[in-house]
Amino acid sequence: MKPTGFFIDLHKALVIPVTVAAMVMFGNFSTVMWLYLGMHGTYSILWLIKGRTYPDRRFAEQVPIWIGGLFVFLPLAGYYAAPILLAWLHPNVPGWAVTLGVSSFTFGIFLHYVADAQKYFTLQVHPGLIETGLFARTRNPNYLGEIMTYMGYAIISWNWFPFVVNFAWIFGFFVRNMIKKDRSMSRHPGFAAYKARTGLLFPRILPVRALGTDRAPTET
Template structure:
């Protein structure tokens, strides 16, 4: 199996898992419905993205037991809806609005940055220093963090934030560092690195990054 099979299975099941939790606990308040709309839609959009512009890093083949472990690890993201639904908490309107805003910003950054990366590299190899990557080298990861931050807000419990921090520090940041090491083979990378943030945009860089470098 491929790594993406475990990831896609988790994304595709999320809406059904959350809806099942709502049925089991008979909790159909506004908070759970908003969570279902946000996380469920995000999962379906992920599957759509995988069909239109898949990410090559998820094409890695791995043994079935390792894929099962990956699926179980990703299952930690279902702790947030479980805490929200099982505890029957009533989410204040302001927090609902904040969660939706984080999700909207996150989806825009995540999916559009991935699209720019995919189609740019499809036709022209090299550093991507324009558009969503002009001031941030990992805009797609920033978007994903915002998406899951929106999910973590709704249960009003610290555990989802700790889980998100674990994924960021244990998976996202190492992947970003690995990407930087790979891009360092380009002579222009040092200048680009100085004028862009690893995950947060460096908005006050002195000069505009250099143009895309063809391989």
């Protein structure tokens, strides 16, 4: 038995070796390839740091090794397609796509890690409900950030397949978890008002005065 987080961390830890191996195997040491390595490699190192400073308790669930390998690590391995295809095919990535990919990655990594930190440390002081910061206009800023981060990698890879992997994860994991989280949070006082003024994923743009004073629930 291993915690679910073990298999996720293993996937992150292998990002740099897999990307470097692809670079060597296909002889691709282009600027865009090094850029990809810096982006995805940095994200993975930050993930491992996050797991030891403000961990997600959901990933503490113990599962059999074969379950974790087959249903956690293997689906996550689909994300290795982006660096492998980029190294293999040597695409001529347009400058505008590089800019768009880096921008998506930067916004994504900010939303993901800042939202997770806000959630973790706020709940240490005031368990149960959060209404400020990144959770004020969207109920899932961390999921939005993770999606934007991986969209950045897909754009940089300049290949259609990483987009397929991303959308498979969005509809197979993220959307399911967001709906499940809403159901769990519905038991909290003030949830109906919070749901009405926030987006499930994308921030709902409203005047600040419309946010009210109800405390909005975060993940449970």
